Amino acid sequence: MSGFACRERRESLVLGQRADGSMAHVSEVESGGRCACVCPGCGAPLVAKKGARIDHHFAHEGTADGMPCRTGPETALHKFAKEVLARRLHLELPPLTLEEGGDRWIGYGGGRYRFDGAVLEQRLGGIVPDVIVRRGDRDLLVEMAVTHPCGPEKIETIRSLDVAAIEIDLAGLPRDVSRADLEASILEAAPRRWIHNPHLADGRAELERRRALRQASARQRAQALAATYAKAMQELGAIRPSSKVLGEMTRDGFGTSIGIQVSGAGCFTVPPGDWQAELLSGMWDAYQARQTTTFTAERALARLRKQGWVRPQFARMSDQEVAGAKQEQVGFGSPLDAIRHWAAAVTFSGILMPWRPGWRVQGGYLLRASEARGRRLLPARRASEIKGLVGQILSCLPEAERDGFDLKAWAAAPLPGCGHSAAEATRFDDAKYEAFKATLTRLASDARYGSHLDHDHLGLPLEGLAARKQAAARAKSEAIRQERIAREEAATRARGEELLADARSELGSDADGWAATPRSELGGISPVDAARSSPAGARAAHGAVREEVRRVGVLAAGAAEAEEARRLLRVEARKLVPPAQFDLYLKSRRPELGGKSPLEFCVSPGFVPRCIAATLPSSRNRR
Numbered sequence: 001m002s003g004f005a006c007r008e009r010r011e012s013l014v015l016g017q018r019a020d021g022s023m024a025h026v027s028e029v030e031s032g033g034r035c036a037c038v039c040p041g042c043g044a045p046l047v048a049k050k051g052a053r054i055d056h057h058f059a060h061e062g063t064a065d066g067m068p069c070r071t072g073p074e075t076a077l078h079k080f081a082k083e084v085l086a087r088r089l090h091l092e093l094p095p096l097t098l099e100e101g102g103d104r105w106i107g108y109g110g111g112r113y114r115f116d117g118a119v120l121e122q123r124l125g126g127i128v129p130d131v132i133v134r135r136g137d138r139d140l141l142v143e144m145a146v147t148h149p150c151g152p153e154k155i156e157t158i159r160s161l162d163v164a165a166i167e168i169d170l171a172g173l174p175r176d177v178s179r180a181d182l183e184a185s186i187l188e189a190a191p192r193r194w195i196h197n198p199h200l201a202d203g204r205a206e207l208e209r210r211r212a213l214r215q216a217s218a219r220q221r222a223q224a225l226a227a228t229y230a231k232a233m234q235e236l237g238a239i240r241p242s243s244k245v246l247g248e249m250t251r252d253g254f255g256t257s258i259g260i261q262v263s264g265a266g267c268f269t270v271p272p273g274d275w276q277a278e279l280l281s282g283m284w285d286a287y288q289a290r291q292t293t294t295f296t297a298e299r300a301l302a303r304l305r306k307q308g309w310v311r312p313q314f315a316r317m318s319d320q321e322v323a324g325a326k327q328e329q330v331g332f333g334s335p336l337d338a339i340r341h342w343a344a345a346v347t348f349s350g351i352l353m354p355w356r357p358g359w360r361v362q363g364g365y366l367l368r369a370s371e372a373r374g375r376r377l378l379p380a381r382r383a384s385e386i387k388g389l390v391g392q393i394l395s396c397l398p399e400a401e402r403d404g405f406d407l408k409a410w411a412a413a414p415l416p417g418c419g420h421s422a423a424e425a426t427r428f429d430d431a432k433y434e435a436f437k438a439t440l441t442r443l444a445s446d447a448r449y450g451s452h453l454d455h456d457h458l459g460l461p462l463e464g465l466a467a468r469k470q471a472a473a474r475a476k477s478e479a480i481r482q483e484r485i486a487r488e489e490a491a492t493r494a495r496g497e498e499l500l501a502d503a504r505s506e507l508g509s510d511a512d513g514w515a516a517t518p519r520s521e522l523g524g525i526s527p528v529d530a531a532r533s534s535p536a537g538a539r540a541a542h543g544a545v546r547e548e549v550r551r552v553g554v555l556a557a558g559a560a561e562a563e564e565a566r567r568l569l570r571v572e573a574r575k576l577v578p579p580a581q582f583d584l585y586l587k588s589r590r591p592e593l594g595g596k597s598p599l600e601f602c603v604s605p606g607f608v609p610r611c612i613a614a615t616l617p618s619s620r621n622r623r
Contacts, residue, residue, distance in 0.1 A: 393443060
């Protein structure tokens with residue numbers, strides 16, 4: 001918000017005039033009417049408004065809204081500026097410069113400038129400048145832009161007077177600007193510009209002189225370029241195109257698109273056929289490397305520069321130099337012109353189509369170029385594959401066995417058992433070449449990873465490697481056999497130890513004897529021998545352990561049952577047999593018991609009643 005322009009009906013007067021004519025800032029006076037200031041514009045008494053809710057300012061005393069008169073703020077500023085300039089007598093001046101076509105004239109670099117005095121609003125010709133500062137016999141008009149900058153008529157008058165003038169823009173100062181900041185803005189900080197300066201005529205004359213010199217120099221440069229170009233064209237006329245790429249592109253069927261005469265061809269050190277073939281080949285290279293189908297003259301020129309085919313005299317020319325040389329020499333053009341003319345020509349052959357920012361390579365050309373290049377490079381690619389495979393094979397050999405091997409001689413000589421050389425194989429049809437490559441690949445795999453080299457060595461020095469592999473295979477086979485025997489022996493011992501551990505766990509102290517005793521259910525061999533014989537024998541031996549445990553258990557259960565029966569027999573017999581006859585009764589064999597004694601007959605508690613009934617009839621009478 002401007003501190004001096006009255007906007008949105010807000011007071012903006014921060015400067016008042018004291019009785020002695022000096023200017024006072026609102027911060028320097030007492031509040032209210034005691035400020036003793038009048039409006040610099042209309043002379044009306046002022047009241048200093050210095051409350052807490054609004055910015056401090058002067059108001060016109062007696063007006064309904066306190067608004068300043070129309071000229072008050074700007075007149076106050078002009079008088080304040082004159083007072084400041086008259087007291088400080090220095091001013092920050094902007095640089096005085098002119099620019100024309102990239103050329104620059106500096107008449108004054110800008111900075112602090114001191115003066116001898118200052119005059120306020122003195123009429124000069126048909127205008128009244130805000131302030132005039134003087135140094136010696138020279139005046140500088142200082143205009144303060146508050147609400148409006150200098151208009152065209154005033155500027156034209158100043159120019160007609162040919163007096164120096166600047167404009168200081170104070171419209172952006174804040175409403176509550178202090179005296180110190182206001183002084184600093186006028187003297188140094190506020191934006192300022194030259195309205196006019198008599199030295200500008202000198203600057204224009206100097207720029208015109210420089211322009212004339214540049215034109216003369218450009219004409220000489222153009223003539224030199226034209227002469228150099230004409231000589232270059234003569235030299236090229238005596239050179240036949242001979243680059244490798246030219247021959248390749250011609251064999252690939254693109255001869256009609258290269259060797260085209262275009263403006264600017266003299267900028268290159270090689271004939272058009274050479275550099276055009278390089279660019280045509282580069283389109284396919286760019287597609288392969290970057291997957292791009294665009295072609296630009298700038299990128300193409302960079303490729304030719306990398307080849308060293310652009311003459312240094314024409315490598316860096318301005319547009320003005322090219323235009324001047326074209327006026328001096330018919331057919332002259334820049335390297336970019338030459339490339340663009342050639343690209344436009346091959347557009348008609350279907351290779352390119354317009355595409356911003358240059359051209360787009362047609363898919364048909366890329367396909368044709370790929371097929372042609374593939375046919376041309378196929379033998380070399382296959383030779384590289386064969387060389388790589390042979391290298392893999394030779395890398396498996398010690399240096400002594402590689403010494404003396406000549407790859408070129410090997411490739412040229414007929415291969416044993418094949419009827420052709422490796423070099424001839426590179427030109428086979430696909431099926432026949434792939435068969436040969438498969439043989440070589442298998443040989444490389446066997447040389448590196450295989451255990452034998454018992455097939456044809458294709459004339460490669462592999463006899464020593466084959467012998468070593470055979471010896472290694474035999475040694476490995478024997479090691480495997482010995483390892484298998486050791487494993488089997490260890491397994492045999494383990495099965496026997498496991499059987500003994502099982503038997504001892506189940507049968508106790510009788511286990512070792514039982515395990516060493518031949519058994520019919522095991523084919524007449526002992527359980528431990530059966531376990532050691534095989535996994536099946538071990539399973540049968542462990543089964544025999546289970547069966548022996550069951551048998552021993554049955555015997556133990558029968559003995560316990562018989563012991564219980566004899567106990568019951570003794571209890572019942574004591575009731576019927578006198579003590580003197582008791583032992584004789586128990587041990588005497590009885591025909592009614594099948595020749596067994598009562599103790600032998602009673603093997604189960606169920607037999608006790610039958611024994612008593614059969615041997616002691618008196619027991620029936622008592623019942």
